[in-house]
Amino acid sequence: MPDRVASEACHCSALREAARRVTRLYDDVLAPTGLGMNQFSILARLDRVGPSTIHDLAGLLVMDRSTLGHLLRPLEKRGLVRLAVSEQDGRRRVTALTPAGRGLVARGRPLWARAQRRFASAVGGKAALDLCLVLRQVATADF
Amino acid sequence: MPDRVASEACHCSALREAARRVTRLYDDVLAPTGLGMNQFSILARLDRVGPSTIHDLAGLLVMDRSTLGHLLRPLEKRGLVRLAVSEQDGRRRVTALTPAGRGLVARGRPLWARAQRRFASAVGGKAALDLCLVLRQVATADF
């Protein structure tokens, strides 16, 4: 039994499976915006922190710099974000929401809140809060 | 403040970010096998449950059927799994580990265990256990 338990308790698989399941929930709820959860989270983060470089934004999203670079392409093509070379540092590309992007985030927020409520009511409000705290710690841990 | 907290506590983003971070840890540790965490988890699951259909295996992995179909392709090409049409049901394709696949899983297990220990020692043993229980519940929840 210990062997079976040990192999079933893979921390990484558990995280990935839960992330897959919950992403589907949020994707469904956000569908009317034409955005997936990932795209929404990028735009929402940008809305909160203001214009930032790819490097900084990727750090906030616990994401590889090149991943974010790829993800910004379709958002730029749809006119939701604008990229411009920094004036202070020619290497940096500053990413900013366009008015259209800001508008879409605003329209998505109530939908997002609905997904949050659905999650909390299925898992339990306190459990959801606790979970978030642990996850935040995990995401920024130095293994 | 309530606004800022609310927007920073997105359950889905927290899950995805933690999953990204932890996946990197496991990928690094498993690198000597030439497998990523995801591939390893597919093979390990297959090793545990024995030959199964894409449908069933995808269910166990909380994964879309077509996603698993895509992921099996490179594993098949590398000779780690074998796919065969079921004799009982011509629609099903039974997936099974090859000896090479079983061997690779066996070689990966100690590395995987090392990642598990590194995770537990960073997060705390009890916290890691509790986290896994909640994640398992989340992954199989009916939202």
Add this chain to the structure above:
DNA sequence: GACAATTAGGGGCAATTGCCCCTAAAATGC
């Protein structure tokens, strides 16, 4: 001021993820 080391980002590659629609096969209804 010139040269080395560091940093920001892109391009290519491959895997990961899930949607849609399609086909084939099985199960169901009559």
Add this chain to the structure above:
DNA sequence: GCATTTTAGGGGCAATTGCCCCTAATTGTC
């Protein structure tokens, strides 16, 4: 037994993820 419905899976599409190596720009050193 035959028509309908359901189920298993593939193919195509697009986004997601991160690695590597490359270029350009900045910073640090002398």
